[in-house]
Amino acid sequence: MIKVIHMKVNGKQVELGVDDRECLTDTLRNRLGLTSVKKGCEAGECGACTVLIDGKATNSCIYLSMWAEGREIVTVEGIKGENENLHPVQQAFVDEAAIQCGFCTPGLILTAVEIVGSGKKYTRDELRKLISGHLCRCTGYENILNAVEKVAGL
Amino acid sequence: MYDIKEIYQPSNLSETLNLMASNQDGIVISGGTDVLIRLRERKLKECKLISIHKLKELQGISYKDSLNDMIIYPGTCFEEIHSNTMVEKNCHCLWQAANEVGSPQIRTVATIGGNVCNGAVSADSAPSLLVLNAELELTMAHSKRSVPIREFFTGPGKTVLEKGKELLTAIKIPAVPEGSGSYYIKFGARNALEISTLGCAVFVTLNESKDVFEDFRIAFGVAAPTPIRCTQIEERVKGLPLTRETLKFIGNEVLKEVNPRDSWRASKQLRIQLIRELSQRAAEGAVRNAGGAIID
Ligand SMILES: Cc1cc2nc3c(=O)[nH]c(=O)nc-3n(C[C@H](O)[C@H](O)[C@H](O)COP(=O)(O)OP(=O)(O)OC[C@H]3O[C@@H](n4cnc5c(N)ncnc54)[C@H](O)[C@@H]3O)c2cc1C
Ligand code: FES
Numbered sequence: 001m002i003k004v005i006h007m008k009v010n011g012k013q014v015e016l017g018v019d020d021r022e023c024l025t026d027t028l029r030n031r032l033g034l035t036s037v038k039k040g041c042e043a044g045e046c047g048a049c050t051v052l053i054d055g056k057a058t059n060s061c062i063y064l065s066m067w068a069e070g071r072e073i074v075t076v077e078g079i080k081g082e083n084e085n086l087h088p089v090q091q092a093f094v095d096e097a098a099i100q101c102g103f104c105t106p107g108l109i110l111t112a113v114e115i116v117g118s119g120k121k122y123t124r125d126e127l128r129k130l131i132s133g134h135l136c137r138c139t140g141y142e143n144i145l146n147a148v149e150k151v152a153g154l
Numbered sequence: 155m156y157d158i159k160e161i162y163q164p165s166n167l168s169e170t171l172n173l174m175a176s177n178q179d180g181i182v183i184s185g186g187t188d189v190l191i192r193l194r195e196r197k198l199k200e201c202k203l204i205s206i207h208k209l210k211e212l213q214g215i216s217y218k219d220s221l222n223d224m225i226i227y228p229g230t231c232f233e234e235i236h237s238n239t240m241v242e243k244n245c246h247c248l249w250q251a252a253n254e255v256g257s258p259q260i261r262t263v264a265t266i267g268g269n270v271c272n273g274a275v276s277a278d279s280a281p282s283l284l285v286l287n288a289e290l291e292l293t294m295a296h297s298k299r300s301v302p303i304r305e306f307f308t309g310p311g312k313t314v315l316e317k318g319k320e321l322l323t324a325i326k327i328p329a330v331p332e333g334s335g336s337y338y339i340k341f342g343a344r345n346a347l348e349i350s351t352l353g354c355a356v357f358v359t360l361n362e363s364k365d366v367f368e369d370f371r372i373a374f375g376v377a378a379p380t381p382i383r384c385t386q387i388e389e390r391v392k393g394l395p396l397t398r399e400t401l402k403f404i405g406n407e408v409l410k411e412v413n414p415r416d417s418w419r420a421s422k423q424l425r426i427q428l429i430r431e432l433s434q435r436a437a438e439g440a441v442r443n444a445g446g447a448i449i450d
């Protein structure tokens with residue numbers, strides 16, 4: 001059944017019809033064109049579909065769209081600065097060559113945005129645990145940790 | 155698209171209980187990290203869901219003081235449990251377990267109620283809730299009962315919860331006496347996103363001079379067909395000194411009460427070795443958290 005939901009996506013209030021059997025990954029990709037949200041395992045294991053829901057990194061593949069009613073969603077499309085500048089987390093990923101194929105990147109960037117937003121600083125080991133909900137098949141994680149350490153490391 | 159036939163989203167507890175009474179084929183969904191995976195795997199089909207996701211009355215942790223029960227409402231996610239300082243102080247093992255479930259993204263949605271009701275032998279919260287003597291409040295539209303968690307698990311994936319009829323509405327943790335401490339260890343083949351190969355929780359209360367076990371409780375996940383408490387060893391440890399020898403005694407004697415199996419994750423032999431080793435380490439951790447120390 002189609003249900004109308006209201007949510008804030010990347011700062012804009014949206015009202016849209018969603019199927020009540022739909023997951024948030026599909027809503028964001030297919031109805032709103034936000035294709036930075038990737039579909040990997042669709043089982044909560046790889047983190048490619050991660051978005052921020054009310055500021056918390058969440059796997060959108062195991063999240064029903066109707067639960068998003070009244071919530072605030074952020075995807076990578078929504079984190080650029082005012083002058084179209086890259087977000088400091090994105091810049092750190094570029095500087096540290098933390099991106100190869102890029103499939104895991106949007107999810108990891110959002111987790112890092114949440115980490116930076118906490119205002120706390122972390123050791124490399126703590127950061128390793130904080131990004132443990134993301135799988136990367138290319139980089140071996142070291143450059144990703146370098147990037148995250150650059151913005152949130154002690 | 156999930157294979158959902160119908161989904162109800164009640165806005166309060168009494169509406170939920172009424173919906174459950176009139177739809178006994180309905181499946182409760184909270185964080186969805188078990189239910190949606192089963193739907194994805196097509197182990198559930200054409201199902202009727204009753205969503206209690208973020209229902210206010212089932213959220214949060216209430217704690218008055220050290221003399222009263224702590225109540226954890228079932229819709230509380232593990233991230234919230236792990237960020238609660240009273241849980242950290244009084245129910246340290248549960249606080250540790252909350253940080254072991256899945257990954258950060260899983261912990262922001264996965265609830266403790268879903269973890270318990272799912273009935274998995276590997277559920278990370280189970281051993282800790284067992285040693286904390288948790289009581290589960292199970293509610294139907296016109297009745298309510300309280301079940302000690304020790305009587306809750308009946309077989310792999312099976313519990314005394316009347317599925318579709320009863321809702322877990324509160325997890326009560328009795329006040330913890332002075333001089334107590336607890337500890338949880340999860341063993342998995344990887345450091346993250348790993349279902350437990352073996353989990354062990356220990357709770358101790360020490361005497362005033364902190365050299366004797368006054369109370370000792372130990373529970374395991376994946377050491378038998380259900381999460382279990384080992385009550386025979388518990389009785390035998392009461393009154394023993396805080397020595398390495400007592401720990402060895404625990405590690406060896408507890409094996410009489412467990413019944414681990416071979417599975418693709420680990421052999422029976424490895425699990426026995428883990429039980430022997432982790433029970434000693436968890437006991438030592440609990441003693442440390444109670445302000446004591448093991449002497450060699
Ligand atoms: C990638 C991944 C990793 C995971 N890792 C772990 C792990 O390391 N350790 C671990 O223990 N688990 C793990 N899990 C399993 C799962 O996340 C947990 O069991 C979680 O706590 C389930 O909670 P939920 O709210 O998401 O449950 P749901 O899927 O919403 O519900 C689970 C079951 O409980 C029932 N239920 C839920 N709430 C109630 C209630 N209040 N009253 C009655 N019945 C209820 C539902 O009907 C259903 O049968 C993992 C899952 C995934 C997808
Ligand atoms: S696609 Fe969602 S976690 Fe892998």
Ligand code: FES
Binds near residue numbers: 098103105137
């Ligand atoms: S860069 Fe390819 S998966 Fe991470």
